[in-house]
Amino acid sequence: MANMNLYSRGDKTFVIINMVLIGIFTLSTLYPFVYITAMSFSSGFAATAGKVVLTPVQATAEAYNYILSDRMFWVSYGNTFIYTIGGTLMSLAFLIPGAYALSRPQLYGRRFWNLIVAFTMWFNAGLIPFFLNMRDLGLLDSYFGIIIGFAVNGFNLILLRNFFEGVPSSFEEAARMDGANDFQVLWKVYVPLAKPAIATVALFCMVARWNGFFWAMVLLQDEDKIPLQVYLRHTIATLSDDPEFTATQLNASYSFETVSAAIIVCSIIPVLIIYPFIQKYFEKGILLGGVKE
Amino acid sequence: MTAVDNKTSSAPVKYSAQQRTRAERIKDHMRNEWRIYAMLLPTVVWLVVFLYKPMYGLQIAFKDYSIFRGVAASPWIGLEHFENLIGFDWSALGTADPFWTNGNQQFLRALRNTIYISMYSLLIGFPVPILLALMFNEVLNQSFKRTAQTIVYLPHFISSVIIAGIVITTFSPSVGIVNTILTWLGFEPIYFLTRPEWFRPIFIGTTIWQEAGFQSIVYLAAIAGVSPTLYESAVVDGASRWQMMWKITIPSILPTIIIMLIIRIGNMLEVSFEMIIVLYQPATYETADVVNTFIYRQGLQSGQYDFAAAAGLFNAIVAFVLVMSANAISKRYSRTSLW
Numbered sequence: 001m002a003n004m005n006l007y008s009r010g011d012k013t014f015v016i017i018n019m020v021l022i023g024i025f026t027l028s029t030l031y032p033f034v035y036i037t038a039m040s041f042s043s044g045f046a047a048t049a050g051k052v053v054l055t056p057v058q059a060t061a062e063a064y065n066y067i068l069s070d071r072m073f074w075v076s077y078g079n080t081f082i083y084t085i086g087g088t089l090m091s092l093a094f095l096i097p098g099a100y101a102l103s104r105p106q107l108y109g110r111r112f113w114n115l116i117v118a119f120t121m122w123f124n125a126g127l128i129p130f131f132l133n134m135r136d137l138g139l140l141d142s143y144f145g146i147i148i149g150f151a152v153n154g155f156n157l158i159l160l161r162n163f164f165e166g167v168p169s170s171f172e173e174a175a176r177m178d179g180a181n182d183f184q185v186l187w188k189v190y191v192p193l194a195k196p197a198i199a200t201v202a203l204f205c206m207v208a209r210w211n212g213f214f215w216a217m218v219l220l221q222d223e224d225k226i227p228l229q230v231y232l233r234h235t236i237a238t239l240s241d242d243p244e245f246t247a248t249q250l251n252a253s254y255s256f257e258t259v260s261a262a263i264i265v266c267s268i269i270p271v272l273i274i275y276p277f278i279q280k281y282f283e284k285g286i287l288l289g290g291v292k293e
Numbered sequence: 294m295t296a297v298d299n300k301t302s303s304a305p306v307k308y309s310a311q312q313r314t315r316a317e318r319i320k321d322h323m324r325n326e327w328r329i330y331a332m333l334l335p336t337v338v339w340l341v342v343f344l345y346k347p348m349y350g351l352q353i354a355f356k357d358y359s360i361f362r363g364v365a366a367s368p369w370i371g372l373e374h375f376e377n378l379i380g381f382d383w384s385a386l387g388t389a390d391p392f393w394t395n396g397n398q399q400f401l402r403a404l405r406n407t408i409y410i411s412m413y414s415l416l417i418g419f420p421v422p423i424l425l426a427l428m429f430n431e432v433l434n435q436s437f438k439r440t441a442q443t444i445v446y447l448p449h450f451i452s453s454v455i456i457a458g459i460v461i462t463t464f465s466p467s468v469g470i471v472n473t474i475l476t477w478l479g480f481e482p483i484y485f486l487t488r489p490e491w492f493r494p495i496f497i498g499t500t501i502w503q504e505a506g507f508q509s510i511v512y513l514a515a516i517a518g519v520s521p522t523l524y525e526s527a528v529v530d531g532a533s534r535w536q537m538m539w540k541i542t543i544p545s546i547l548p549t550i551i552i553m554l555i556i557r558i559g560n561m562l563e564v565s566f567e568m569i570i571v572l573y574q575p576a577t578y579e580t581a582d583v584v585n586t587f588i589y590r591q592g593l594q595s596g597q598y599d600f601a602a603a604a605g606l607f608n609a610i611v612a613f614v615l616v617m618s619a620n621a622i623s624k625r626y627s628r629t630s631l632w
Binding site (some may be wrong): 011018023030050066095123124130186210218257279 | 326328329330332333335336337339343344345346347350351353363364425431434437440441443444446447448450451452453455458459461462463467468470472473475502506521533534535566567570571587588589593602605606608609613616
């Protein structure tokens, strides 16, 4: 911004008040995460007594011991990785060639194909028809169903298409001179040039997959196939009503709250690890995708 | 294939088109360009199989659907599901019988709740990201700005189940920090998540907390696009930052605000029900049950697929009407529109 150093005497209070307000909003965003982390490392007794505020009380890792020794935690964690990696690769396998084709000026019926994509962003059949369709396709309760069933997304496709359209044609002309066909042009010219856009889309897919919950809950019955988010929901729903668990937690080193806090922390950590990469790309990505047709 | 062939395909054809038939030209085009169609094919097939085929399946909203007969063979029953949902009896029109019946109370309640929750979210939640973007724009310390942005964008990337889990712990009666503070202040603890009157404030507050930061990016981008010369001449005229914000920044980003508002109104009925499914319980259905959670229970849990599909279609039609009207109003009064 050019107006950075252009401020006068009266502006000083304005700038300071503004900074304080931003600071408050930022801290209130951060606090729940700090709170949950403190909760996960506190003893069940301290948690149940409502003593946890900012830092762990009677610090212990018992809640983590509890979940790390639960077979279902590991199974669901592994499944989430399968869905995230498999789903992202599947999405890219569809999106990269699809977006390239849609960006080609010589494609017959280009407006029509683009409309087919854009329409799905404004209207969808709804939960029930989608579910019945998955059932008719025999994709209930299967890894493959989750991975293929959500592969294409209109927003990501258009984002990538816009990027490909913005690549100057001079880049591919040299390759064309050497006799490269469209497959080679895409792979050798466009994919390397579009790395930032592809990374953006890949990260969007990964985050959506990692966080995906509703359809995994609806489509998967087999416990051994559920992802971490469904396991968390299951824990929240059942643990609090489980008499055996509530009976043992009195004076215990872990409680329902510390255990769910520990699952929450374990589930956020991978997002935090890739977050710096996401942040590097998403601001640009949103702008690319914002230019819709 | 030679390089020359490839070039002619994208450049205008050199010889007169009349000399060749349409079929020949298509054949030629396909021989040269079949690869791009091969690349497009998987995506189109996917869209047809996973998104357009369910639209065909949506006809069960007008049918007495049975799993054994399938979509096509189930008998048509017209608008019966819709009549049962909203309690409107078409056949009574023009006769002495009352044409408004009771309808499905659960559905009507869900529809009401959806509208309430989305109205409040819009009224309270829509201005927050704009405000945040304007405030971020006034921060002069760049590292403070980067850090604050990094933190406020983060909750958007966290799953709604996790956010719901955090809410459940934070507002729990004995454990939660909110009740701890209430107790310090001498109030009685409140079991928030079982109280219908608390559900909406908590839910709406949580979604604003989760999304406001991220939504501010669009406005920040719009602000970054404002021409610096406007600010420079304002400074020459002795304008304060406050005046510049009101006279330059806000008018400049108004088209973006209107576009976002139209999009928001169009998605208004898409309340983030994933979080509601984790947060609500029978005690709070009264204020918390929305159309999508109703569809989930009636259709996916109780198996009344046709009835639930009708509820979904009704919701989609209302949403469609909303976005069309918002767009039309905006086109008329501000000449900004989505299409």
